[in-house]
Amino acid sequence: xxxxxxxxxxxxxxxxxxxxxxxxxxxxxxxxxxxxxxxxxxxxxxxxxxxxxxxxxxxxxxxxxxxxxxxxxxxxxxxxxxxxxxxxxxxxxxxxxxxxxxxxxxxxxxxxxxxxxxxxxxxxxxxxxxxxxxxxxxxxxxxxxxxxxxxxxxxxxxxxxxxxxxxxxxxxxxxxxxxxxxxxxxxxxxxxxxxxxxxxxxxxxxxxxxxx
Numbered sequence: 240x241x242x243x244x245x246x247x248x249x250x251x252x253x254x255x256x257x258x259x260x261x262x263x264x265x266x267x268x269x270x271x272x273x274x275x276x277x278x279x280x281x282x283x284x285x286x287x288x289x290x291x292x293x294x295x296x297x298x299x300x301x302x303x304x305x306x307x308x309x310x311x312x313x314x315x316x317x318x319x320x321x322x323x324x325x326x327x328x329x330x331x332x333x334x335x336x337x338x339x340x341x342x343x344x345x346x347x348x349x350x351x352x353x354x355x356x357x358x359x360x361x362x363x364x365x366x367x368x369x370x371x372x373x374x375x376x377x378x379x380x381x382x383x384x385x386x387x388x389x390x391x392x393x394x395x396x397x398x399x400x401x402x403x404x405x406x407x408x409x410x411x412x413x414x415x416x417x418x419x420x421x422x423x424x425x426x427x428x429x430x431x432x433x434x435x436x437x438x439x440x441x442x443x444x445x446x447x448x449x450x451x
Contacts (some may be wrong), residue, residue: 334412347374377425383444
């Protein structure tokens with residue numbers, strides 16, 4: 240008795256070629272990539288000491304951070320952490336004292352008048368506390384991006400006859416706030432970007448502060 244011919248098997252859409260195949264492969268690739276990231280995160284989490292937790296940062300926060308960098312809004316703290324001049328504390332943390340020169344043209348008028356009026360009494364340098372040290376500090380529409388340094392001390396240094404230099408020393412360490420060393424923060428405004436972007440920047444800073 241002759242056998243009945245077998246019905247041809249249906250070829251899955253994935254193997255048929257065309258746009259559907261390309262889209263399917265792309266989706267599979269993304270799924271495998273995400274699965275690999277989650278697996279790696281899980282393995283690393285299991286190897287961390289008790290009390291530590293490893294989290295994956297949401298994609299929109301990564302996009303927000305990249306856009307900030309493109310705008311020139313940069314966090315200097317990670318760069319200081321890589322400096323060969325940093326020192327280490329007894330508790331194992333790191334710190335670095337950063338000298339920041341302040342020129343007269345960058346000061347507010349009241350700050351310049353205050354520093355100029357201080358008599359050094361023949362000393363080569365003198366520390367002065369000024370409430371006006373951060374008068375011209377830029378401000379962002381994202382509240383968590385803003386930060387006011389804790390020290391208001393600036394050093395007046397004799398540099399020649401009737402001439403002086405002004406240097407403010409700030410300390411950065413592993414415990415410094417994520418918002419303490421961000422430059423060009425004043426570029427993050429609703430006028431320059433959008434309400435959504437400003438809100439995402441605030442979420443990014445909140446995430447960084449929580450996971451520092």
